[in-house]
Amino acid sequence: EDQVTQSPEALRLQEGESSSLNCSYTVSGLRGLFWYRQDPGKGPEFLFTLYSAGEEKEKERLKATLTKKESFLHITAPKPEDSATYLCAVQAETGGFKTIFGAGTRLFVKA
Amino acid sequence: EAGVVQSPRYKIIEKKQPVAFWCNPISGHNTLYWYLQNLGQGPELLIRYENEEAVDDSQLPKDRFSAERLKGVDSTLKIQPAELGDSAVYLCASSPTPGFEQFFGPGTRLTVL
Numbered sequence: 001e002d003q004v005t006q007s008p009e010a011l012r013l014q015e016g017e018s019s020s021l022n023c024s025y026t027v028s029g030l031r032g033l034f035w036y037r038q039d040p041g042k043g044p045e046f047l048f049t050l051y052s053a054g055e056e057k058e059k060e061r062l063k064a065t066l067t068k069k070e071s072f073l074h075i076t077a078p079k080p081e082d083s084a085t086y087l088c089a090v091q092a093e094t095g096g097f098k099t100i101f102g103a104g105t106r107l108f109v110k111a
Numbered sequence: 112e113a114g115v116v117q118s119p120r121y122k123i124i125e126k127k128q129p130v131a132f133w134c135n136p137i138s139g140h141n142t143l144y145w146y147l148q149n150l151g152q153g154p155e156l157l158i159r160y161e162n163e164e165a166v167d168d169s170q171l172p173k174d175r176f177s178a179e180r181l182k183g184v185d186s187t188l189k190i191q192p193a194e195l196g197d198s199a200v201y202l203c204a205s206s207p208t209p210g211f212e213q214f215f216g217p218g219t220r221l222t223v224l
Binding site: 004031032034036041042043044045046049087089091096097098099101102103104 | 115142144151152153154155156159166167202204209210211212213214215216217218
C-alpha cells in the first residue's frame, strides 16, 4: 500500500537555527513528490516538485532533496515567518494520478 | 490571476441537515480535486475530475456524499445527511493537468452539531 510518513510531527527552532524535515514514502514507482506549505486557516501552498532520486530544488531558505525512499526539506537560518505546517505528498506511477499526503510537520520558529 | 475560490468559508449545521460546498477553479485548469482535511492530518482525496468526468471517486462515501462538475468548470460537493464525524475542512484544488502541482483554495470549515 502506498504510504507517506513525515517526521518529526512538530519542530521548534530558534531563529537562525537550521534543520531538516523528513518525508519517507513507500510507493510502487514514484511519479512525483511534492512539498507544500500550509498556514493556519489556509489551503496548502505549493513549494516544490521532485521527480527522480538525486534531484534538488531551492527557494529562498528552503531546499528539497530526494532519494529513492525519502525526501528532506532543509531550512537554512529560518525566520519566524517560516512557521507553518509543511506537507509532503506523492503520486505513484500506478493508481492513476492519486495524490497521497503525509500528516505534515508543524514548524515553529521563535525570534 | 485569481486563485481557487471556495464558498462558504465556514458552515455550522445540525446533524442530519444537508450542506453544499462550491468551488471555482483557476481558469483553464481541467483537473479539479475535492479533499477532506481533519485537524492535524494531511488532505485526503475524495474525488478527482478531469473536465466533467469523475475519474477517481473511490474514496467518496457515496451513501451521503455527491459531487458534480457541470460544464467542466465550477464544482459542488454535497453531503446529505451530515453526521457529526463529517466535521472537517473541505478543500478544493485544481491543476492544469494531472501530475502537476495543485493549487488549493482556502477551504470550507464544516462544523456539525
